[in-house]
Amino acid sequence: MPRSTPASSSRERILDAALLVMRDRGLANTTTKLIAAQAGLSEAMLYKHFADKQQLFLSVLRERTPRARLEADPRGESLAEGLSALVADLMAFFTRTFPIAASIFGSPALLAEHREGVAAHGGGPATVIDGVRARLVAEQDAGRIRPDADTASTARTLVGAAFHQGFLAAFEGLDAVPDAERIAADIVDVVLPGLVPAGR
Structure with missing residues (x-):
């Protein structure tokens, strides 16, 4: 099994954190700052993977939901x-x-x-x-x-x-x-x- 790279690992952490924050607070009360904090990463790292909150939301739907x-x-x-x-x-x-x-x-x-x-x-x-x-x-x-x-x-x-x-x-x-x-x-x-x- 290939080892994950730091970039893929940080992206996965962001998606996991986004799902938790969005489910807990709802999309309207979710910010990229809260997601980054939940993931233990900087907002700058979040924006390296996702252009904006909407792209992150769609990625959560596609990759973290049934x-x-x-x-x-x-x-x-x-x-x-x-x-x-x-x-x-x-x-x-x-x-x-x-x-x-x-x-x-x-x-x-x-x-x-x-x-x-x-x-x-x-x-x-x-x-x-x-x-x-x-x-x-x-x-x-x-x-x-x-x-x-x-x-x-x-x-x-x-x-x-x-x-x-x-x-x-x-x-x-x-x-x-x-x-x-x-x-x-x-x-x-x-x-x-x-x-x-x-x-x-």
């Missing part, structure tokens, strides 16, 4: 199984990230700054829907979803349902949605009839 698998499983799972796993992943992601991001909505000025910052780095909430729709289109191209299926509305439905379940779990102070796999399967069962080709 990831949704947006590609079909090559092992041959059914469409229902694959989409259920995707929805369960999204519920885990939203449950863990909602406490971080919610505070930013309390300040219109901070929200505007954050919105512009994440957009400049190619991020934002819409990217989740875009990713799910791309997964559905790939399934459509493979013939597992019928050609006339509304992949855009289906993506919004799946993401919206997952987000709401994540919100409910976060509201209760939980780190995960209870019985997530069953709930995800039930959500997929509702949309599946509008996706599958006739005779399947």
Whole structure:
């Protein structure tokens, strides 16, 4: 196993610290100074790895929170199984990230700054829907979803349902949605009839 370099080690420390501070204080009350102090590093070191707080936030989301698998499983799972796993992943992601991001909505000025910052780095909430729709289109191209299926509305439905379940779990102070796999399967069962080709 290759040994980590001081640069990669400091970057990992910053990401770990950022997750802790953001979860504890919320994004609106998180500063790069607090993150650097939590990591035991200087702010200058933080800025060697990340251009700004928004880039650091996006890196935390991508590298320190549950990831949704947006590609079909090559092992041959059914469409229902694959989409259920995707929805369960999204519920885990939203449950863990909602406490971080919610505070930013309390300040219109901070929200505007954050919105512009994440957009400049190619991020934002819409990217989740875009990713799910791309997964559905790939399934459509493979013939597992019928050609006339509304992949855009289906993506919004799946993401919206997952987000709401994540919100409910976060509201209760939980780190995960209870019985997530069953709930995800039930959500997929509702949309599946509008996706599958006739005779399947």
